[in-house]
Amino acid sequence: MAHIALATAGIVLPPLLKVFFERMASHEFNDFFRERKLSDKLLRKLKIALLTVNAVLEDAEDRQFTETSVKDWLDELKGTLYDIEDILDEIATKDFRRTITSKVRHSISASHFVNKIEGEINVAFEILEDLAKQIGVLGLRAGVGGQPLERLPTTSFVEESGIFGRHEDEEAIINSLFSNEASGSEIGVIVIVGMGGIGKTTLAQLVYNDNRVKEHFDLKAWVCVSDPFDVFMVMKTIIEEIGLSTNADSTNLNHLQINLKKMLTGKRFLFVLDDVWDKNNAKWEVLSNALKSGIQGSRVIVTTRDQDVARVVHASATHCITELPKEDCWSLFVKYAFHDGHPDAYPKLEAIGRQIVEKCKGLPLAIKAIGSLLWSKLDVDEWDNVFRSELWDLSVEETGILPALKLSYKYLSSHLKRCFAYCSIFPKDYTFKKEKLVLLWMAEGLLPQPKNKTIEEVGDEYFLALVSRSLFQRSSRNKYIMHDLVSDLAKFISKQFALSLEDDYSHEVRSRTRHFSYYCEKVHLMNFKTFHEAKRLRTILELNFFRNGLFIRRGVQFLLPMRRCLRVLILCYHADIAKLPDSIGKLIHLRYLDLSYTGIERLPDSLCKLCNLQILNLSHCRFLAALPRDTHKLINLRHLNFAETCIKEMPTNLGKLKCLQTLTKFIVGKIDSGSSIGELQTLTNLRGSLSIFGLQNVECPADAKDKNMRDMKYLVELVLEWKLGTNASESHIIVLDSLQPHSNLKSLTINQYGGKSFPNWVGHASFSNIASLRLEYCKFCCSLPPLGQLPSLQDLSIVGLDGVVSIGREFYGSGSSSIKPFVALKFVRFEKMLKWEEWFSFDAENEGGAFPNS
Numbered sequence: 001m002a003h004i005a006l007a008t009a010g011i012v013l014p015p016l017l018k019v020f021f022e023r024m025a026s027h028e029f030n031d032f033f034r035e036r037k038l039s040d041k042l043l044r045k046l047k048i049a050l051l052t053v054n055a056v057l058e059d060a061e062d063r064q065f066t067e068t069s070v071k072d073w074l075d076e077l078k079g080t081l082y083d084i085e086d087i088l089d090e091i092a093t094k095d096f097r098r099t100i101t102s103k104v105r106h107s108i109s110a111s112h113f114v115n116k117i118e119g120e121i122n123v124a125f126e127i128l129e130d131l132a133k134q135i136g137v138l139g140l141r142a143g144v145g146g147q148p149l150e151r152l153p154t155t156s157f158v159e160e161s162g163i164f165g166r167h168e169d170e171e172a173i174i175n176s177l178f179s180n181e182a183s184g185s186e187i188g189v190i191v192i193v194g195m196g197g198i199g200k201t202t203l204a205q206l207v208y209n210d211n212r213v214k215e216h217f218d219l220k221a222w223v224c225v226s227d228p229f230d231v232f233m234v235m236k237t238i239i240e241e242i243g244l245s246t247n248a249d250s251t252n253l254n255h256l257q258i259n260l261k262k263m264l265t266g267k268r269f270l271f272v273l274d275d276v277w278d279k280n281n282a283k284w285e286v287l288s289n290a291l292k293s294g295i296q297g298s299r300v301i302v303t304t305r306d307q308d309v310a311r312v313v314h315a316s317a318t319h320c321i322t323e324l325p326k327e328d329c330w331s332l333f334v335k336y337a338f339h340d341g342h343p344d345a346y347p348k349l350e351a352i353g354r355q356i357v358e359k360c361k362g363l364p365l366a367i368k369a370i371g372s373l374l375w376s377k378l379d380v381d382e383w384d385n386v387f388r389s390e391l392w393d394l395s396v397e398e399t400g401i402l403p404a405l406k407l408s409y410k411y412l413s414s415h416l417k418r419c420f421a422y423c424s425i426f427p428k429d430y431t432f433k434k435e436k437l438v439l440l441w442m443a444e445g446l447l448p449q450p451k452n453k454t455i456e457e458v459g460d461e462y463f464l465a466l467v468s469r470s471l472f473q474r475s476s477r478n479k480y481i482m483h484d485l486v487s488d489l490a491k492f493i494s495k496q497f498a499l500s501l502e503d504d505y506s507h508e509v510r511s512r513t514r515h516f517s518y519y520c521e522k523v524h525l526m527n528f529k530t531f532h533e534a535k536r537l538r539t540i541l542e543l544n545f546f547r548n549g550l551f552i553r554r555g556v557q558f559l560l561p562m563r564r565c566l567r568v569l570i571l572c573y574h575a576d577i578a579k580l581p582d583s584i585g586k587l588i589h590l591r592y593l594d595l596s597y598t599g600i601e602r603l604p605d606s607l608c609k610l611c612n613l614q615i616l617n618l619s620h621c622r623f624l625a626a627l628p629r630d631t632h633k634l635i636n637l638r639h640l641n642f643a644e645t646c647i648k649e650m651p652t653n654l655g656k657l658k659c660l661q662t663l664t665k666f667i668v669g670k671i672d673s674g675s676s677i678g679e680l681q682t683l684t685n686l687r688g689s690l691s692i693f694g695l696q697n698v699e700c701p702a703d704a705k706d707k708n709m710r711d712m713k714y715l716v717e718l719v720l721e722w723k724l725g726t727n728a729s730e731s732h733i734i735v736l737d738s739l740q741p742h743s744n745l746k747s748l749t750i751n752q753y754g755g756k757s758f759p760n761w762v763g764h765a766s767f768s769n770i771a772s773l774r775l776e777y778c779k780f781c782c783s784l785p786p787l788g789q790l791p792s793l794q795d796l797s798i799v800g801l802d803g804v805v806s807i808g809r810e811f812y813g814s815g816s817s818s819i820k821p822f823v824a825l826k827f828v829r830f831e832k833m834l835k836w837e838e839w840f841s842f843d844a845e846n847e848g849g850a851f852p853n854s
Helices: 015-024 027-035 041-055 057-063 068-100 111-138 167-178 200-208 211-216 231-241 253-264 281-291 307-312 326-337 347-359 364-374 380-387 403-410 414-425 434-443 455-468 484-494 525-532 549-562 582-586 605-609 677-682 730-738
Strands: 188-193 219-226 269-276 299-304 317-320 498-501 515-518 539-542 568-570 592-594 615-617 639-641 665-667 687-693 714-721 747-751 772-776 795-799 827-831
Touching: 015 041, 041 057, 041 111, 057 068, 068 111, 167 188, 167 200, 167 211, 167 299, 167 317, 188 200, 188 307, 200 269, 200 299, 219 231, 231 253, 231 281, 253 281, 299 307, 307 317, 326 347, 326 364, 347 364, 347 380, 364 380, 364 403, 403 484, 414 434, 414 455, 414 484, 414 498, 414 515, 434 455, 434 592, 434 615, 582 605
Parallel strands: 188 299, 188 317, 219 269, 269 299, 498 515, 515 539, 539 568, 568 592, 592 615, 615 639, 665 687, 687 714, 714 747, 747 772, 772 795, 795 827
Antiparallel strands: none
């Protein structure tokens, strides 16, 4: 059988279909068919069916919002594509395993495996064939749908500089805060009411951060409530927000209520309860009773879409916010759509833009979404296509989704659509970090592998693209959130495939469910048993670290053996998890395993069979003493984190993990035991932080030479640590000299180094990026390196250098006396310098002397 080339010239393929065709043209897939003596007829039919459904995919994406039959067709297609992806992955994995276990590559020959795969391919083809036949019945058309308006931002965040049309609302609410309408023991409750996307949260934030408000109240707290109204969690959040800790395992509501009353006694407080839906009067009474100990003038701001909530919370004032005025809408649109802020330079775009703004009906969220979509685009036709889109004619009541958000989704690239839809796994108001979400995308296969970038870098770009479209919003310094209405859009797209298990247990588990997250403190084992149908589950994601050990321990035992398609398994913060079942090795698709902050004591050897594993997080597993002996077989591993564990020795051959991007620490073993320093030679792609411990075990200093530390140009933080002996060691200076890092380094720590002096690279001016430097307990060193010539050094700590008697001119650097040393230094610390007697100051002729900024 000839090698199958699946030509797709002239056809624009979604990323998943493109991956399919590449995998179907691979040697392992062709070997599978050749060994079974199958004709290429089935492959050709499969290809035709895929191309047929691909041709109408854009039209189906548009019409899914209004036509249930089209939505069902699209969901059936997505489910089948998931299944095909699993088949291809299983073939590649089986072939790969046979390759690495033998010097001669074997073809896939196990008859039971081949029969299984052959049957699954035929089932998938039959479904695709049926879907292709339905295209005419549904009236799906090829070539319909706008091309994505692709842009990737150059900055990490779209700055929120300027809020329009809410100054009067802000002043009115602030006046209510300072009024005396509430008297006696009554709490002054101000309710902000408005429809979704109108700007209730933004208005509350303006008030909350106003300097007058900050000065007026003793205590402030912000609580995102959502649905359902959990009194326990609201009280717990308030206590933590005002700077006090709570017992993470406490479930005693009465205890929390008493503590909160004590904390508020004699204090004037302001609490914001954002996004309240629940109208249960009893819940509000429990909370309000705890708040009555505050002094008169204390206030609570509640934001809600429901006027009846104001009645339940006994509002002293209700402020209904309406749509933005026309000109404020236009100003907001200009901020997001015109990169130079001058629409008058583009009269045709301005004319269309004003008509688009009218369609947004005064909703800031809609205006930001559409403005972000059109940002810096100067093509009149592109703007006109957005204005004339039929999606504007769909009411919010029909689908629950704002037309502007539908358009924003419509014009995403196919890659971004998949990444955005995956976020439906997050409950409303869940905050997430960019780094973790990118790793989730990578593990799920949503990110392509480019030639000149890492997968993680592509993920960063996709994330920032979604930020720039206002689909993700910054909630704090390093966390993001999706607006409720944006979350509704993601859940509409993926409701058949993603499930977040919350307190009400009302969600139905389907055979199509692929992604599962749990986010509550009251989940019981019975909920896991409902997952019998979800045989192809891909994601198990814990979101809120609730530590219900019995639940998760039994849940793992129940779920893992039957979930062979799992790609993501996150079980962090469960102290009761002490071991994993050996069946973990059967999860051949697994890419992401997070056991951080668990009580895991030992990892099964079968873990090393997971040749597709990319992320292994074991940080803060304080009872874990060793990595499996065959860890080096995880050759696709990109991120290995075992910081804050009891691991004292690393297995050998870790240098074979050439894909590693993150390795939090490396432990040099003794001769004939553990990893040698030479293992680092091939790990040149490491980035972020790296700590190297056990450098006293480098018996032969020559072993440390030429280990390519200078090639690790992505490292930003490096810790080098010895275990100090009783005498100075000449070998230490050779080892340290050989470990010279790349000049891109930003932070350096040298701990318990036993040499009498530092090599020339420490303090060399070529390390122009170093901002933080620590020399700690290097007790045999007699002099300091020329640290004054590091131009970016801001934070310097020198501790326990017992051998230093005098600090002289060498400390400032040997450059021209006209150049000030330590020009950027802000913080400097000397501590435990037992023999230090004198310090020669810098040349007095220089204005300002040394440490001009410290």
